[in-house]
Amino acid sequence: MLMRQLFDQQSxxxxxxxxxQQQAVLIDPVRDKLADYLQLLHELALELVMALDxxxxxxxxxxxxxxxxxxxxxxxxxxxxxxxxxSFTFTDQxxxxxxxxxxxxLHTPGHTDDSYCFYWAGDAQHTxxxxxxxxxxxxxxxxxxxQAGDAKQQWLSLQRLLQLPGATQVLPGHDYRGWTRSTxxxxxxxxxxxxxxxxxxxxxxxxxxKLSNPKLMDIAVPANRACGQQ
Amino acid sequence: MLMRQLFDQQSxxxxxxxxxQQQAVLIDPVRDKLADYLQLLHELALELVMALDxxxxxxxxxxxxxxxxxxxxxxxxxxxxxxxxxSFTFTDQxxxxxxxxxxxxLHTPGHTDDSYCFYWAGDAQHTxxxxxxxxxxxxxxxxxxxQAGDAKQQWLSLQRLLQLPGATQVLPGHDYRGWTRSTxxxxxxxxxxxxxxxxxxxxxxxxxxKLSNPKLMDIAVPANRACGQQ
Numbered sequence: 042m043l044m045r046q047l048f049d050q051q052s053x054x055x056x057x058x059x060x061x062q063q064q065a066v067l068i069d070p071v072r073d074k075l076a077d078y079l080q081l082l083h084e085l086a087l088e089l090v091m092a093l094d095x096x097x098x099x100x101x102x103x104x105x106x107x108x109x110x111x112x113x114x115x116x117x118x119x120x121x122x123x124x125x126x127x128s129f130t131f132t133d134q135x136x137x138x139x140x141x142x143x144x145x146x147l148h149t150p151g152h153t154d155d156s157y158c159f160y161w162a163g164d165a166q167h168t169x170x171x172x173x174x175x176x177x178x179x180x181x182x183x184x185x186x187x188q189a190g191d192a193k194q195q196w197l198s199l200q201r202l203l204q205l206p207g208a209t210q211v212l213p214g215h216d217y218r219g220w221t222r223s224t225x226x227x228x229x230x231x232x233x234x235x236x237x238x239x240x241x242x243x244x245x246x247x248x249x250x251k252l253s254n255p256k257l258m259d260i261a262v263p264a265n266r267a268c269g270q271q
Numbered sequence: 272m273l274m275r276q277l278f279d280q281q282s283x284x285x286x287x288x289x290x291x292q293q294q295a296v297l298i299d300p301v302r303d304k305l306a307d308y309l310q311l312l313h314e315l316a317l318e319l320v321m322a323l324d325x326x327x328x329x330x331x332x333x334x335x336x337x338x339x340x341x342x343x344x345x346x347x348x349x350x351x352x353x354x355x356x357x358s359f360t361f362t363d364q365x366x367x368x369x370x371x372x373x374x375x376x377l378h379t380p381g382h383t384d385d386s387y388c389f390y391w392a393g394d395a396q397h398t399x400x401x402x403x404x405x406x407x408x409x410x411x412x413x414x415x416x417x418q419a420g421d422a423k424q425q426w427l428s429l430q431r432l433l434q435l436p437g438a439t440q441v442l443p444g445h446d447y448r449g450w451t452r453s454t455x456x457x458x459x460x461x462x463x464x465x466x467x468x469x470x471x472x473x474x475x476x477x478x479x480x481k482l483s484n485p486k487l488m489d490i491a492v493p494a495n496r497a498c499g500q501q
Contacts (some may be wrong), residue, residue: 048449050280077448084461166396218307219278221451231314 042142043085044170046212046221049074052101052257053215057172059161060087061140067092067114068159068172069214070104072269078104079111089114090139093131095174095214096156097122097265099188100255106268116268119148121155126268131157149176149202151195152183158202160209169209171225177202178213179220182234185247187254188262192244203229272372273315274400276442276451279304282331282487283445287402289391290317291370297322297344298389298402299444300334302499308334309341319344320369323361325404325444326386327352327495329418330485336498346498349378351385356498361387379406379432381425382413388432390439399436401455404444407432409453412464413444415477417484418492422474433459 045058049071057068058081065087070078082089089112092105096119105116106126115128117137124130131137133148137159144159152175163169175183176198185192207226229235237243255261264271275288279301287298288311295317300308312319319342322335326349335346336356345358347367354360361367363378367389374389382405393399405413406428415422437456459465467473485491494501 046451048278048451050449074449077450081450084457219280219304220307220311221276221278227314 042140042167045081047074047077047081049101053217054098054101055212055214055216055221057212058082058087059139059142059144060085061142063087064090064140066090066137066139066144067104067108069093069095069098069174070108072102072104072107075104075107075111078108082112088112091115091117091137093117093137093144093159094122094265095119095158095172095176096153097124097188097262099258099262100215101257102261102264103269106270109268119146119155119157121148121150122266123155124266124268126266126270144172147201149174149195149198150189151185151191151193151198152176152188154189154191156183156198160205163206163209168224169206170212171202171205171209172212172214173202174214177211177228177232179211179216179223179228180232182232182247183214184250184252186250186252187258192247193240195247196240196243199235203235272370272397275311277304277307277311279331283447284328284331285442285444285446285451287442288312288317289369289372289374290315291372293317294320294369296320296367296369296374297334297338299323299325299328299404300338302332302334302337305334305337305341308338312342318342321345321347321367323347323367323374323389324352324495325349325388325402325406326383327354327418327492329488329492329495330445331487332491332494333499336500339498349376349385349387351378351380352496353385354496354498356496356500374402377431379404379425379428380419381415381421381428382406382418384419384421386413386428390435393436393439398454399439400442401432401435401439402442402444403432407441407458407462408443409441409446409450409458410462412462412477414480414482416480416482417488422477423470425477426470426473429465433465
């Protein structure tokens with residue numbers, strides 16, 4: 042079993058390469074980094090069986106379409122994305138298999154209505170790993186003010202994630218100051234966004250953020266609805 | 272046991288936080304990131320017992336002096352650095368203890384004459400980890416053209432590292448394209464700098480690089496000789 046975290050400096054995106062028995066999955070690959078992924082797959086003698094996006098990204102262009110063209114992998118988005126170009130869509134609790142392993146897709150709306158996390162359960166040697174996309178960040182959470190975002194729904198999604206074991210590794214979709222991972226217990230204790238009392242207080246907190254739109258939003262969202270190939 | 276990789280985007284430096292039984296070590300901390308380290312140590316309830324530099328850096332200013340001031344930790348440089356401000360200096364094969372664990376300092380001159388790697392041996396649950404500083408990078412090696420660098424010595428240092436188990440994780444001091452780790456077997460097979468025949472061929476390869484000096488070199492080297500406090 043293998044897990045590699047890869048970073049795109051331009052968009053501060055973390056992409057994850059997972060593999061078991063030489064079958065690989067890429068989560069949230071960035072189109073500009075396509076050559077890196079192909080190199081790494083080749084050098085590690087991995088067959089890419091799936092490329093997945095946690096949601097329709099607004100800050101970078103997905104490599105899903107290009108990866109399918111180059112490797113023949115299947116590409117998956119959440120069912121709520123309405124993606125017409127994906128090989129398949131997944132829904133809540135769907136198991137996504139590679140080698141002898143599986144990721145469980147968890148629908149966690151709030152950042153966008155099509156936001157998912159992927160849970161890779163642990164075993165005797167590994168703690169569980171949760172690929173949290175933009176739902177749960179290290180000491181933060183994804184904004185909820187566009188793409189059918191909904192702060193109250195995000196609060197419920199976060200509470201659901203916190204039902205998983207506290208030792209579960211949190212592997213986020215972004216980090217802006219160079220932190221690479223956390224755990225659910227650590228976020229529960231120290232993430233300021235998880236210290237509020239309830240969904241109403243959380244929504245009030247999120248409504249005060251007044252963030253500017255991502256620079257690439259007007260390009261990235263339509264491009265990603267076309268699997269990065271528009 | 273805990274290991275966190277932290278990234279400084281300004282200098283592309285990886286800093287490592289290791290801990291066992293709440294005693295922590297920081298490897299190659301960056302002065303600009305001091306507040307982050309203090310936050311993380313506090314939130315994880317860790318006592319910083321040591322801060323170490325793999326070598327006298329030319330591209331960023333070390334946090335060693337500031338960390339000693341703020342936490343009372345001991346600060347260590349390689350003996351060859353000639354550091355007058357460090358709490359202690361280490362030499363080849365010296366064991367550096369935290370909790371029940373130890374790092375073994377390996378003198379690996381070549382990038383600079385005071386370059387060290389730190390080896391954290393594995394156990395039943397973990398493969399060994401090698402913090403390679405600027406000696407071995409992912410698909411690269413550190414330049415050898417200043418600070419008493421020596422390509423032939425670096426070649427010998429790299430051969431020495433390759434005697435460790437192939438599954439050993441390579442945790443470098445930098446990466447410039449967002450790759451976070453590798454293994455010794457992977458580098459042996461795919462690192463272009465390790466495919467040459469011998470020290471002479473390696474030195475010829477390194478002499479052709481013609482790199483410009485690091486932007487911060489004239490500031491960072493004297494500052495780091497003063498533990499980042501000049």
